[in-house]
Amino acid sequence: MSARSRKKNTVVADMFPGMADRVSKRPPKAEVEPEALTLDEAIARAHAIVDRVLAAFPVVATVGLFSGGNDSVVVNHLFRARVNAVAHVNTGTGIPATTQHVRDVTAAWGLRLHELHPKHSYADLVMGRVIASRGPNAGIRPVWKGFPGPAGHGVMYRRLKDEPLQRLRGELLGGRGRxxxxxxxxxxxxAETDRRFRNAEEVDREGSLIWVCPIVHFTDAHMREYRARYRCALPHQHAEHHLCTPDALPLNEVTAHLHMSGECLCGAFAKPGELDEIAFFYPEVAQQKRDLEKEAEAAGIPACKWGQRPPGGRKNGGAGRLCKKCDGKVEGQTDLLAEWRESGLISDSQYDTFTRHDAA
Known part of the structure; x- marks a missing residue:
């Protein structure tokens, strides 16, 4: 099967198991020029990155961040024998099936799960019930009001994801000193997105918190080969989450349905029609968003529609460190067509025909 890609920074070639692949250009934050690696070599490189960090720094705990998405499941599967625990941020905005998937998988692996929750709910942020505690607006104005749109993504990321992770860091460190x-x-x-190409790096130290991306050098071809190697594809009744063998790579049904983890649906960078897609598979989740829309509209909040740019809003408020697809670009039908092609639902020629029509 051809693995021709429309992404700018991945190799355009026919890939077969055991072949080497690499990111075609040097990412700005890469320490050296990327070299072509087979999957086994890429796996060895991932372990070497973690080994280097553990040798260089006194580490209290190594925690795998598990959103439930395709890439996070690979990194946690790869390092499940080396982490002390797994962390999942239950933002309260996402699809409950994804959080249940994480719970079930970590239990099957025998790992401790830190299920984190934001201090303030998404509904409270949208309704303007979270009042600023610092700065010139302390005690006076809300930190945000209305559905976010691109300009509000930074606020949502900090409140819903980053704050719980920072809180866990403090709990793990406890009184262990500097x-x-x-x-x-x-x-x-x-290879995920242009933003990740520009900004991702193997190791990023933030005070006492060390962010490590051990599979940062994995290409899409590496990821496909890893899934093919470890995910059960036998013609039988699969166990829940495809955990048919001890080494099996789990499958989250949400990613199979929506092609995203669905753990955070703040709507800041939602594509047109996304809520309808969610409603098709998870109507109760979409209904929660629509009920909140009605509440916001009744309260006279101008930004009362999920996934729409608020009136007069700034163009872009930036994307969070862990938000895979929140880069300010609206993803189109081509992304779904690529998923269909890779899974064999359409042929290469059909993909080319559809994408030529899309570009016309």
């Missing part, structure tokens, strides 16, 4: 560190393993990759 100079101790917590390692978070994430599934960011240079």
């Amino acid at each position: 100079g101790r560190n917590v390692v978070y393993l994430s599934g960011m990759r240079w």
